[in-house]
Amino acid sequence: MLLKVGDLAKRCGLTVRTLHHYDSIGLLKPSARSDSGYRLYNRADISRLHQIQALRRFGLSLADIGDILANPGLNLATIVERQIEALDQQIAQSKALRDRLSGLQLQLMRGEEPELADWLTTLEMMTMYDKYFSATDLKRLPLLDIDETSTAGEWAALVQAVHEAMQAGVAPESAEAQELARQWISMLERDTQGDPRLLVKLNAMMVGEPTMQAKTGVTPEVVAYIQRAFIETKLTIYEKYLAADEFSFMRENYGKRADEWPPLIAAIRQHREDSTPPNDSRMQQLARTWLELFRAYAGDDPETHAKIRAANQAEPYLFFGTFIDQPLLAYVFQAMAELRQARLSESCVA
Amino acid sequence: MLLKVGDLAKRCGLTVRTLHHYDSIGLLKPSARSDSGYRLYNRADISRLHQIQALRRFGLSLADIGDILANPGLNLATIVERQIEALDQQIAQSKALRDRLSGLQLQLMRGEEPELADWLTTLEMMTMYDKYFSATDLKRLPLLDIDETSTAGEWAALVQAVHEAMQAGVAPESAEAQELARQWISMLERDTQGDPRLLVKLNAMMVGEPTMQAKTGVTPEVVAYIQRAFIETKLTIYEKYLAADEFSFMRENYGKRADEWPPLIAAIRQHREDSTPPNDSRMQQLARTWLELFRAYAGDDPETHAKIRAANQAEPYLFFGTFIDQPLLAYVFQAMAELRQARLSESCVA
DNA sequence: CTTGACCCTGACGCAACGTCACGCTCTATG
DNA sequence: CATAGAGCGTGACGTTGCGTCAGGGTCAAG
Numbered sequence: 001m002l003l004k005v006g007d008l009a010k011r012c013g014l015t016v017r018t019l020h021h022y023d024s025i026g027l028l029k030p031s032a033r034s035d036s037g038y039r040l041y042n043r044a045d046i047s048r049l050h051q052i053q054a055l056r057r058f059g060l061s062l063a064d065i066g067d068i069l070a071n072p073g074l075n076l077a078t079i080v081e082r083q084i085e086a087l088d089q090q091i092a093q094s095k096a097l098r099d100r101l102s103g104l105q106l107q108l109m110r111g112e113e114p115e116l117a118d119w120l121t122t123l124e125m126m127t128m129y130d131k132y133f134s135a136t137d138l139k140r141l142p143l144l145d146i147d148e149t150s151t152a153g154e155w156a157a158l159v160q161a162v163h164e165a166m167q168a169g170v171a172p173e174s175a176e177a178q179e180l181a182r183q184w185i186s187m188l189e190r191d192t193q194g195d196p197r198l199l200v201k202l203n204a205m206m207v208g209e210p211t212m213q214a215k216t217g218v219t220p221e222v223v224a225y226i227q228r229a230f231i232e233t234k235l236t237i238y239e240k241y242l243a244a245d246e247f248s249f250m251r252e253n254y255g256k257r258a259d260e261w262p263p264l265i266a267a268i269r270q271h272r273e274d275s276t277p278p279n280d281s282r283m284q285q286l287a288r289t290w291l292e293l294f295r296a297y298a299g300d301d302p303e304t305h306a307k308i309r310a311a312n313q314a315e316p317y318l319f320f321g322t323f324i325d326q327p328l329l330a331y332v333f334q335a336m337a338e339l340r341q342a343r344l345s346e347s348c349v350a
Numbered sequence: 351m352l353l354k355v356g357d358l359a360k361r362c363g364l365t366v367r368t369l370h371h372y373d374s375i376g377l378l379k380p381s382a383r384s385d386s387g388y389r390l391y392n393r394a395d396i397s398r399l400h401q402i403q404a405l406r407r408f409g410l411s412l413a414d415i416g417d418i419l420a421n422p423g424l425n426l427a428t429i430v431e432r433q434i435e436a437l438d439q440q441i442a443q444s445k446a447l448r449d450r451l452s453g454l455q456l457q458l459m460r461g462e463e464p465e466l467a468d469w470l471t472t473l474e475m476m477t478m479y480d481k482y483f484s485a486t487d488l489k490r491l492p493l494l495d496i497d498e499t500s501t502a503g504e505w506a507a508l509v510q511a512v513h514e515a516m517q518a519g520v521a522p523e524s525a526e527a528q529e530l531a532r533q534w535i536s537m538l539e540r541d542t543q544g545d546p547r548l549l550v551k552l553n554a555m556m557v558g559e560p561t562m563q564a565k566t567g568v569t570p571e572v573v574a575y576i577q578r579a580f581i582e583t584k585l586t587i588y589e590k591y592l593a594a595d596e597f598s599f600m601r602e603n604y605g606k607r608a609d610e611w612p613p614l615i616a617a618i619r620q621h622r623e624d625s626t627p628p629n630d631s632r633m634q635q636l637a638r639t640w641l642e643l644f645r646a647y648a649g650d651d652p653e654t655h656a657k658i659r660a661a662n663q664a665e666p667y668l669f670f671g672t673f674i675d676q677p678l679l680a681y682v683f684q685a686m687a688e689l690r691q692a693r694l695s696e697s698c699v700a
Numbered sequence: 701c702t703t704g705a706c707c708c709t710g711a712c713g714c715a716a717c718g719t720c721a722c723g724c725t726c727t728a729t730g
Numbered sequence: 731c732a733t734a735g736a737g738c739g740t741g742a743c744g745t746t747g748c749g750t751c752a753g754g755g756t757c758a759a760g
Contacts, residue, residue: 001560006706013481016707021748036756038707046561047474054473057480058454059447062747069470077458080451087448091441097409098437101430104408108427120419123404124397130407131363210351211396356737366738371717386725388738412716707756713749725738730731 002032002040012049027066028052058083096135121215128212132205137198142191151191158183159217162225172228181229185321196266196323203262231255234318241311246304253297264289265323268332278334284342287335352382352390362399377416378402408433446485471565478562482555487548492541501541508533509567512575522578531579535671546616546673553612581605584668591661596654603647614639615673618682628684634692637685 009016022028023039028049030039041049048069055065060083068074129138142151162180170176192198206218213219231254239247268286276283298308312318319325359366372378373389378399380389391399398419405415410433418429479488492501512530520526542548556568563569581604588604589597618636626633648658662668669675 004707015748017748017750020709025747034707034756036707037709038756043561043564050474050477050561051470054470054477057447057477058451077455080455080458084448084451084455087444087451091444091448094437094441094444097407098434098441101408101434101437105427105430105434108430120401120404124400127400127404127407211393211400214393354738365718367717367719370740375716384725384738386738387740388725701760703758703760705757705759708754710752712751715746717745719742719744721740721742723739726736727734728736729734 002042003046005030005039005041008041008046008049011046012053014053022049022052022062025062025066027062059087125212125215128205128209132201132208133198137201140193140195141198151187154187155216158187159222162222163217166222166225172225173232174229177225177229178233181226182233182320184226185230189321189323192323194323194325196262196269199323200262200266227258228255230321231258237315237318238308238311241307241314242304246299246301246307249299250297257293257296260289260293262323264293265328269323269328272328272331278331279338279342283335284339287332287339290332291336291339352392353396355380355389355391358391358396358399361396362403364403372399372402372412375412375416377412409437475562475565478555478559482551482558483548487551490543490545491548501537504537505566508537509572512572513567516572516575522575523582524579527575527579528583531576532583532670534576535580539671539673542673544673544675546612546619549673550612550616577608578605580671581608587665587668588658588661591657591664592654596649596651596657599649600647607643607646610639610643612673614643615678619673619678622678622681628681629688629692633685634689637682637689640682641686641689 003011005016005019008014009019019028019039023030028045030041031045032040032042034040051069052065055068056062058080060068060079064079068076068079129141129143133141143155158180162184165177165180172181188199192202206212206216206223207220235247235251235254238250242250264286268283268290271280271283271286278287294305298305353361355366355369358364359369369378369389373380378395380391381395382390382392384390401419402412402415405418406412408430410418410429414429418426479491483491508530512534515527515530522531538549538552542552556562556566556573557570585597585601585604588600592600614636618633618640621630621633621636628637644655648655
């Protein structure tokens with residue numbers, strides 16, 4: 001019972017071309033040829049083809065199938081397991097994509113068919129966010145919401161206002177600029193849900209994506225302007241608690257290393273959530289950095305430090321926009337206490 | 351601000367080759383070239399690239415993206431919807447495959463690492479089953495169970511016994527053959543859960559797949575032998591209820607069109623489940639076929655018919671293996687009643 | 701002897717790039 | 731100023747699993 005290609009193809013629901021292909025790659029070579037060169041398949045060939053079809057239905061590649069049929073020592077269970085894993089991953093990916101798409105579809109439904117160009121701009125921004133934020137981050141960031149009436153619109157208006165102030169030559173130390181800064185920081189804290197890690201990522205994105213700067217209008221200059229104005233709001237408070245020379249030192253240095261605080265606080269927050277013990281070497285290092293940054297604007301005089309602490313206790317506003325909360329502060333203080341302890345015993349030994 | 355390929359690639363997380371590709375297919379052509387032929391991308395190009403990336407993340411093909419960017423009149427919502435549909439389908443497929451694989455894995459776990467060859471044989475059979483049965487059918491068919499102690503083993507033993515009987519020249523009319531046939535039909539009814547549609551598909555598969563015949567040993571000859579023996583079990587009963595001439599006619603014709611019953615009964619069962627009214631033209635046709643098949647072995651004498659009906663009522667065994675149950679019978683009788691009604695009014699009109 | 705149905709081999713096409721290979725350009729450094 | 735090394739350019743082939751011709755032989759029927 002020898003079959004020609006066409007017959008075999010029909011019987012197995014394949015095309016002739018497919019059998020040619022299997023022949024050419026050596027997956028299924030007919031056991032015989034007629035005098036005129038026709039491929040002739042016998043029962044063994046048919047059986048092999050059935051096996052090939054069976055394995056194909058499991059999503060295996062032709063190459064893999066060839067390997068399996070070549071050395072029967074291979075473990076089928078392992079193969080199946082690998083296939084399942086691959087499938088699971090693929091399913092998860094597709095599902096994630098599906099979710100994103102249906103989210104997009106929802107937004108498409110409620111807006112009245114926006115311009116394609118607008119949409120593409122939004123999409124662009126979404127992809128940039130994706131580069132910097134994880135999926136869980138994104139869920140918490142309301143900045144991605146397309147609804148004009150909400151956050152996005154607020155930010156656009158605020159950025160616009162800042163631009164105008166800068167254009168008009170309004171000094172960052174002015175009351176007007178300070179008010180803008182307060183609004184800015186307040187919205188920032190709200191939209192990051194007070195999480196310094198989101199703030200850090202947001203900063204990284206704004207620095208790393210000139211296109212983002214262009215689209216949102218949040219240039220490094222704007223950020224610097226807001227920062228100076230915001231610092232001013234803090235300084236005016238500290239002024240009441242410090243002597244003239246102490247204050248002038250602080251004014252000189254308060255903003256210099258301001259950019260280093262958020263990453264530090266983000267790192268500490270992470271450790272706290274991971275339940276890293278305060279005497280862990282990494283936390284100890286962070287505490288040292290904290291102290292260093294503190295001395296960079298507070299100086300080294302313990303008396304000045306005490307005054308600053310007093311101010312901090314009396315004026316809750318001083319913590320506004322720092323992304324520092326009480327639990328975090330307590331955690332840092334623990335680490336610092338351990339630090340002192342260690343230093344003490346060290347000096348005893350020495 | 352003009353970027354060279356490498357710069358743009360880095361900024362967007364792509365490879366240079368990809369940008370070359372986009373250029374060559376016309377998806378993103380740099381707006382300028384340097385004197386030395388270097389590609390130079392301006393802000394608009396970068397923006398377009400971002401849009402491309404955004405659309406890519408939705409799983410769109412480069413060609414589709416090109417179309418969308420080419421005519422902004424296109425409706426994004428439609429595109430998104432199509433993508434979602436495609437994704438849903440793909441996910442469903444992957445899930446189905448995953449289920450099959452993990453089912454296979456389960457079976458692999460409980461057997462003690464069977465030979466690859468055995469496994470491939472099983473897989474071959476599974477794919478053949480797949481060709482003839484739907485996914486829901488397969489769930490109901492225990493024939494696929496690999497466990498040797500269960501159905502598969504029983505069938506193998508029975509087939510073996512039948513082969514031996516045939517080899518030994520045991521007549522299908524003999525008591526021994528009849529007993530084999532009763533067992534056979536009983537297992538068949540059990541494993542198809544009394545569903546004639548499964549029986550029909552099973553028959554189709556056995557007829558259509560010589561490989562299956564070879565592997566299971568269930569050749570057309572075996573089937574014919576069992577059928578003759580089974581018919582004999584019925585005839586011995588009918589003999590008691592019929593006159594000699596009536597019975598000889600029946601013996602002559604009872605098996606002749608036996609193969610036409612299962613498809614007929616399967617079709618009727620389907621209609622009953624679909625709640626097709628008995629006076630529907632399709633059911634009327636099936637009822638006519640039924641009567642025709644009945645007369646083919648019962649003859650045309652109403653008196654004989656009455657005797658057969660009496661036998662059927664008195665001997666429940668006569669329905670054994672027919673895949674006919676009481677609800678189905680009642681449904682067919684309704685259809686026949688409608689048939690008579692129609693014929694009556696027809697003859698009145700004529 | 702022709703016709704139509706099959707068969708053969710060889711070669712290109714697709715989708716989205718990866719990976720050479722060969723040669724030119726730019727920039728930093730000795 | 732020469733040169734090295736990084737970066738750029740244009741081909742061109744490989745990947746996966748076949749589809750789809752093109753050009754030409756084979757076989758059974760009329």
